[in-house]
Amino acid sequence: MSTPDIKMADEQTTERMNIVIAGHVDHGKSTIIGRLLADTGSLPKGKLEHIRQTCRRNSKPFEYAFLLDALKDEQSQGITIDSARVFFSTSARDYIIIDAPGHIDFLRNMVTGASRAEAALVVIDAVEGVQENSRRHGYMLSMLGIRQIVVLVSKMDLVEYSKDTFDRIMAEYTRFLAEIGITCDFVPVSGKAGDNIAVGSERLGWYTGRTVLQALDAFEKEPQPVDKPFRMPVQDVYKFTRAGDKRRIVAGTIESGRIAAGDEVVFYPSGKTSTIKSIEGFNQPPQTSAQAGQPCAFTLDRQIYVTRGEIAARQKQTKPRVTSRIRASLFWMGAKPMIKDKTYLIKVGTAKQPVELDEVKRVINASDLSSTEAKNCIEYHDVAECILSVHRAVAFDCADEIAATGRFVIVDDYEICGGGIITEALTDTQLWMRDYVMTRNYKWQTSTISREDRAERYNQKPTLVLVTGRKDVGKKTIAKAVEARLFADGKIVYFMGIGNILYGVDADIKVAGTAENRDEHLRRLAEVANIMLDAGTILVVTAIALTQSDLDIISAAVDTDSIEVVWVGPNLTDVNYDLLVSEGWDLNDTVEEVKMMLQDKGIIFKP
């Protein structure tokens, strides 16, 4: 076996690749990385000697693993606690090795590491063989979307370089990987003795395959999905008017496909369309197109109101899915289990919405792929197939169609506690609404005055304030008082009594005293509200005992995120309220509370 061409770390190569290294604790990952660094001449001068000295001082045998233990904590615990990044180069390209820890409690570090990687090394100890974490990590890598894996069977020096041991481990792990649809190469190594890391070894004469360095260089760069349908989750819409810039710029990173000036774009879930006027940039030659992998900024020729959270797609290409019910494979790493009847946040693309766990279809034990059906929650380190119910429909793709827009995370109490891939878009109860709302948005006549212009003029954000609660709790009194107070403050505000809808817009349908037409009534209410909000008002509406599903219908039709629900009195429904007004309220205090809430949320401004 020839010695690979090793280059110094500082020489220039243009290609770089992130590699995650995973495996059970103590299976020798750090030693292998330490050896890779030493053998490729990637260490700062004196580093190796410094560590040898430290070891001598502490009467500890030197280990290559110590090179990575940059933190004092780690050295005392003897385990790597985070995904450290290590830089080195071969003649083929630059590498960043992301060292994912093997300790069972530290799986979130592996996820972090693997999320940034294009390929993976999995280390399995020749003495201990395939362990629970070896399988778990393999499964996780596959779920995170890593397709290129090489398995290193480590510590071969401790099994007298036995081919039988190597073959046995290879057969066992290959069987496991086959079940999750992954094939890969195996390399027998000894980090301590340096066999098969950078150079081949006589002691492993029976092995004719690649060394670790050669295996790394054999990984292929995953091409950007430029030929898939165009997808760009909208990160923001910029208008830097104060700096004298009149452009209204839609910004995001293109996840797949390509786009050019003149292309017609559709935003989902709203269904609004416009045409790309220009591709914008700073300190770069003028461009007329952009493609997957690139950060992008464009202007539109027809001003439409789009917000962060929507996905830009191209007309006449496959549409993204839009629904509020999704089937997903979810990996949970929260200390508290994910339970039903609790509201979490889902982040999919740039959208962030409240979400609930509807149903656990089955829980898979990632380490042996056995499954349990009868489970009501998703516990720490479970991988579950489940159904999630998002409060408001989001746009996405199924992960097997476009990987990047088929991924999501779940936030519980400020922390990312789970991540997953969407396997299916399910129909939901607002499907009937959404179809016509998208048509409405498509046909919507926009005026030359934008929503921002109005918001700036009126010094307020158009907002629907829904005052709800049981019968005879004083909803109308509160709503009218809020209107009067905001009006006195100079706000553009309107109170809309429900009777005004019932006997006017609803004249042709029977609503009062029947549940039959409730959805249609809500739709009409929402449509009227939508026009009022488009005009820039703060609209105060009363409604009897709104449920979450009622609110979902209204949200689906109203073209704003700005809906505030004020619940008055006892016997709450399942609706997620923003403000609770308890029985025995004082009118002035209540109005003040509503006003404070609107100020806190930036809908109106503090004086």
Next chain:
Amino acid sequence: MDHLEQLESISVHILREAYANFKQLCMLWSIGKDSTVLLWLARKAFIGHVPFPLVHIDTGYKIPEMIEYRDRLTQKWHLNMIYGINTEALNNKQTFPDGNAGRIECCRILKTETLEHTLSGRWPRYRYNHSEKKYQLDSNTEPFTGVIVGVRADEEGTRSKERYFSPRDRQNDWDIAEQPPEFWNQYKTDFAPGTHVRIHPLLDWTELNIWEYIEREKIPTVSLYYNQGEGKRYRSLGCRPCTNPIESDASTVKEIIEELKSGKLANIAERSGRAQDAEDGGGLETLRRDGYM
């Protein structure tokens, strides 16, 4: 896409995520090459604008060229520039150059503490008034909840453990063992009241990448990085008493890139000229845990 375009893409994405998610957002600008590249990337992300304040911690011992350069770019690029300074410690001479504190202690007093209190708004902030062309006491004392910092993973051991979005608790502490996961490009953008998040768009960049990008984009950098004819240049910038230049003939960006590629500096740590590092056991762990950049 070449490697610089890939790095730029991730950094721009992170900057836009930060701007969309943090209302009280600022960027630390140390005047050094890394945070100046970061500032440039912000102009890329926001199409020529920098829509948040830049915060500089002035220790009173910065090399004078650094302050001149800072104020020149502030005017030229219309930056919303803020600085914080520990006037009390400087007046009381509680510093290393005055002989009343060790290097690490001095860093803690002049940088770490000042940073913490400037970010929280408890200490005065001085903001550049573009019409009057001078710094004035800033009336805004809202704490910053998102702080963009130009640390790179390859600088030294501790920094390689960082996340792109890294939470700090109420005491400004970094809990290395309990870091949240980052799935794909989803980051920690939700945070409890009183806490804040450090955002690190340059984490994947190397020293060489920084210089290659400076060359590609023609980013103006402070003259201290270049040999002015004495065979010395600064490789990393800090306070005058604790920062030493390296032996180098490189007087242009191109020459610095060549110098880095030649392997001449491969065996010398980038921050070897920073005396406080050596005192902290070779890493910045003690300082960083307390909130050092």
